[in-house]
Amino acid sequence: MKDVADRAGVSQMTVSSILNGQGSYRDATKRAVMAAIEELGYTPNLAAKRLASAADNRIGVLLLTPATPYMLAVVTAAVEASGNLAAQLQIERWTSLTDAFLAVRKLLAAGTRGVIVPPPLSASTQLLDMIAASGAIPVSIAPGGAPPAAHSCVWIDDEAATAEMTSWLVGMGHRRIAFITGDPEHASTGFRLEGYRRAMEAAGIDPSDQLVVQGDYKWKSGLEAAEMLLGQADRPTAIFAGNDDMAAAVLSFAHGKGISVPDELSVVGFDDTVLATAVWPKITTVKQPVEQMVQLGAEILLKELQSGRKSPKIVHRQLDFTIMARESAAPPR
Incomplete structure (x- = not known):
């Protein structure tokens, strides 16, 4: 720990506090300590503790x-x-x-x-x-x-799950289906987007870029995406949100604009968290057996x-x- 402290230019107490999640330190200090830990290969002795x-x-x-x-x-x-x-x-x-x-x-x-x-x-x-x-x-x-x-x-299989849900919407008669993606740092985001595109292409529908909006799996991004999608002259008849949080946000925005769900707009999500059944109407979603x-x-x-x-x-x-x-x-x- 002394070597780590010397390398990072901080005290041993600072290293100990950061490792134990104590105190309040700047991100730059945390990064310096983490860099020193990685460079020196420091790992606390499990057996001793x-x-x-x-x-x-x-x-x-x-x-x-x-x-x-x-x-x-x-x-x-x-x-x-x-x-x-x-x-x-x-x-x-x-x-x-x-x-x-x-x-x-x-x-x-x-x-x-x-x-x-x-x-x-x-x-x-x-x-x-x-x-x-x-x-x-x-x-x-x-x-x-x-x-x-x-x-x-x-x-x-996130890709297969998203493809199946998209195909389910197509089977209902929807053709203008929008998709709200998740956080780019999540591996699931890419797989879910690919599943949507694959199902749309398999149905002979061009997955227009105007119908794909970037989200981040959080409520606020769902609201912003809904505003973009439902503000279009030729708005979608269905919105597939990458998770239930964003789907619930789409419901909220639609209610605020007087758009009836599901009469005028279908909304579906992913995960089947408690939120999916805590809103009205209850959200159609992909159940992930967490x-x-x-x-x-x-x-x-x-x-x-x-x-x-x-x-x-x-x-x-x-x-x-x-x-x-x-x-x-x-x-x-």
């Missing part, structure tokens, strides 16, 4: 803050899974990529032996490799497409921790998605 028995089944999960309904579903499932499996669960929060690496180091320093890595971090090979290099085991959840070859993973995915991820971790193997067995499990048809979608008038 591990309680002899209680930490044997200790697993961690990373929580993006402020938490979205999807992220809350992940953490809730992790809490339930750890209870069912008699495992200790440690939750660490992060807000930026730098914070995510610090959060992982806090988990490792606390003796966490396995980490459930949700999106968007599940697509970071660098983060997964860092966890594995420490001696802990990472399991990524829902990376959006092909799983990482070197690590265990539980996922759904609880089952996290439960399976925790089971994979516990089996590995109890196996005693020096090299973890890589497990890849693709689960099924479901189209949840509700009141927000109907054939166009």
Whole structure:
């Protein structure tokens, strides 16, 4: 730690505080400490900090803050899974990529032996490799497409799910279908957009650039996208939002403009979070089995921790998605 402090030009107390998530430091200071840690290959000694028995089944999960309904579903499932499996669960929060690496180091320093890595971090090979290099085991959840070859993973096929939902709308008679993309940093964003385009082209419909609007999986971006799309002279008859948060925002904007859903506009989403059934009309969406995915991820971790193997067995499990048809979608008038 002294070497890290010297390299970063800070005190050992600053290094310790940043690693433990204590105090308030500028991003530049955090980056300097993280750079020194990476350059020197510093990793806290897990064995020295591990309680002899209680930490044997200790697993961690990373929580993006402020938490979205999807992220809350992940953490809730992790809490339930750890209870069912008699495992200790440690939750660490992060807000930026730098914070995510610090959060992982806090988990490792606390003796966490396995980490459930949700999106968007599940697509970071660098983060997964860092966890594995420490001696802990990472399991990524829902990376959006092909799983990482070197690590265990539980996922759904986002591209196929989006294509199926788009085809479902086409089957209803919709032709002018808009799509709101998610955060570019999420692997799922690209796969979901590709699924939409593939289904539109398969139906002989040109996926016009005017019908694809950039979002970021947050409510506000859904409102802004709805304003752009519904302000067009030839507005869409259906809007497919990349997640339920943005779909709910589209509903809100449509209500404010007196546009009837689903009579004048169909709205669909993705994930099937609690928000999908907390609004009116309830949102038609792609159900991602988050609880089952996290439960399976925790089971994979516990089996590995109890196996005693020096090299973890890589497990890849693709689960099924479901189209949840509700009141927000109907054939166009």
